[in-house]
Amino acid sequence: MSSLNDKLAAALSSREKRHIRRRLPVSTSTVLPSADFTSNDYLSLATSLTLRSAFQSALSVAPQILGSGGSRLLVPAPAHVALESRLERFFDAEKALLFNSGFDANVAFFSAIPQPGDVVLYDEHIHASVHDGMTASRVDSSSLIKFPHNSVAALKRSLRKLLHERDDLRDGKASAFVAVESLYSMDGTFAPLQEIVHCVEEMLPRGNGYVIVDEAHATGIYGPQGRGMVAALGLEGRVLARLHTFGKALAGSGAAILTTELIRDYLLNYARPLIYTTTLTYANVIAVECAFDMLENGSAGVLALHLLDLSRYFLELLRPHLQSAPPELLCLPDNLSVDSPQDPSNTSFPPPTPIIPLLTPHPHSLAAHLASLPRPLFTKAITWPTVPVGASRVRVCLHAGHTRDDVKKLVEGVVDWVQAWLVREREEARHWLNMAEVEGVGVWMESKL
Ligand SMILES: Cc1ncc(COP(=O)(O)O)c(C=O)c1O
Known part of the structure; x- marks a missing residue:
């Protein structure tokens, strides 16, 4: 135990020395x-206050507001089903599936959907949850391929190389997934979605190339009524899946994947972060409904x-x-x-x-x-x-x-x-100059002795 403590403490103090130790923020x-x-x-x-009072009113009349009582596979969760139907209509999607967080949704999708022999190409700035999902998937680690941030040319080069090397991708027997975010959270940059979708369609004309767009930071802000960048660009029918999270602009928590009926069904059967967890509370779902009311009105x-x-x-x-x-x-x-x-x-x-x-x-x-x-x-x-x-x-x-x-x-x-900062730098430079002059005098005097 003490050896464990020593190792953990050493790792933390190494982070401290490198000024990268993470801490919870103090209250503001x-x-x-x-x-x-x-x-x-x-x-x-x-x-x-508008959302708060709408939420309070909705809570006061809702049949259920507390815990859902279990996994989606255990409890009927009618409010969750109703929210998914609403999301399907709102986002013009075949199917929607709720998750407890965007993190869970990405882990679920990327760990379950790509099959052995498939390839996942991902933007180098993709979120940690996609990395965790990919690592847990059955895709060989050599087939998890990073491309430079927003570089469609590099994506194309990687796809060309893969197609050259692999008959199964050329024949449409294996699939290539491309993981991007519509708005990247560290850089504020937007993926060139139209070019990415076009590139994937052009390079994989048999339809075995699939784009997955994480809209976590675009949800509620961009596109008609905040539907996101995929909707803003009219690409709904050309991407395999979109992730919308509720915890950022929508002031809630949880997330939904918008995708096909088959993928939804597969996730319900194989996605561990969905199957083995208690689904969102009813209050969560009600809060998300109220936020969507504000998008729609x-x-x-x-x-x-x-x-x-x-x-x-x-x-x-x-x-x-x-x-x-x-x-x-x-x-x-x-x-x-x-x-x-x-x-x-x-x-x-x-x-x-x-x-x-x-x-x-x-x-x-x-x-x-x-x-x-x-x-x-x-x-x-x-x-x-x-x-x-x-x-x-x-x-x-x-x-x-x-x-x-x-x-x-x-x-x-x-x-x-x-x-x-600049004033301080100038002062420091002047100080060192003075020191050098004094030392220079010292050296000169020494040479005279
Ligand atoms: C791009 C992106 N995807 C997914 C997530 C995870 O979403 P959530 O906060 O709902 O777990 C985040 C959150 O940091 C994110 O920035």
């Missing part, structure tokens, strides 16, 4: 009002418009300042857009993003500075292993509940930090 409820630029509550529905759409306006505003304010900052101290990724039209259901690409990474080798310092302002601004410092070495950042997540003034304060905070 200080006496001062603060602004949350950290969570994925993009539409601020978690604090929406347009009130969430108003919030999404405001959110995307804030994204444009943030970049418009920050970009001019960054021109005078050394890019090795702070910069934005090249691919963030500001010029897109106002309508989030508009398909122009890429749309504005609520996730904005501020790339800096000193993310903890920047995040600490922002949190120390008279009105603390909470952002998230992200380092390896969550992002690659050399790609540390402070991630800003904008919310519909922010005002333009909040965003202005955030930009001012960032600019102040840059300036203070």
Whole structure:
């Protein structure tokens, strides 16, 4: 036991030394009002009085509100069935299947659906849950193939090589799955979905290429009534599965996979994260229904418009300042857009993003500075292993509940930090110069003795 403790403690202290030890965030409820630029509550529905009171009213009349009492395979769960039917209609999907979380849904899909002999190609920035699913699958590890972030050319090269090497893929006897996210949570980048779908269809004309799109961060914000990027681009019939999670913009928890009847049936039979767990509580399901009411009645759409306006505003304010900052101290990724039209259901690409990474080798310092302002601004410092070495950042997540003034304060905070850093660097340089001069004098005097 003590050897176990020693090993665990050593691993943690190694993380501590490398400044990558994870800790739970401390409560942000200080006496001062603060602004949350950290969570994925993009539409601020978690604090929406409208959603809260709709949820309370729905709870007061619902026949069941507490625990579901067991796995979906054990209990009839009528509210869950009704929500799935609604999701099928709303998203224009053949079938919907609920999961307790997006994590479970990805693990379920990727561990169960790809068969021995199949291939999974995945974007290098794909979520950890897809990795866990793939690793638990029966696909040989040599057939789990990463491609560079958003590179359709690299995806095409990998597919071409596979087709050259493997008769079964050429003949349609084996399948190739391509796993992408519509909006990536660390970079705020959008997958070029149309090009990816086109590439897969072109390279695998027998129909044995399948695209799976994780819409976790796009749900509720993009596409008609927040249906996501697949719907915004009219690709519903050309992807095998979509994942919509309820825990981010929809202020709930749980997730749904939209897919075919056969895949749904297979998951019900083989997906361990679905079979061996108690399904969502009724209260969960009711909360999700209320969030979907807000998508359908347009009130969430108003919030999404405001959110995307804030994204444009943030970049418009920050970009001019960054021109005078050394890019090795702070910069934005090249691919963030500001010029897109106002309508989030508009398909122009890429749309504005609520996730904005501020790339800096000193993310903890920047995040600490922002949190120390008279009105603390909470952002998230992200380092390896969550992002690659050399790609540390402070991630800003904008919310519909922010005002333009909040965003202005955030930009001012960032600019102040840059300036203070540069002043400190100049002072340090001057100090070392002075020291060198003094030492130089010392050496000169020694040589005279
Ligand atoms: C892209 C992506 N997929 C899936 C998940 C998992 O979703 P959930 O939080 O519902 O487990 C997340 C959450 O971090 C995510 O960012």
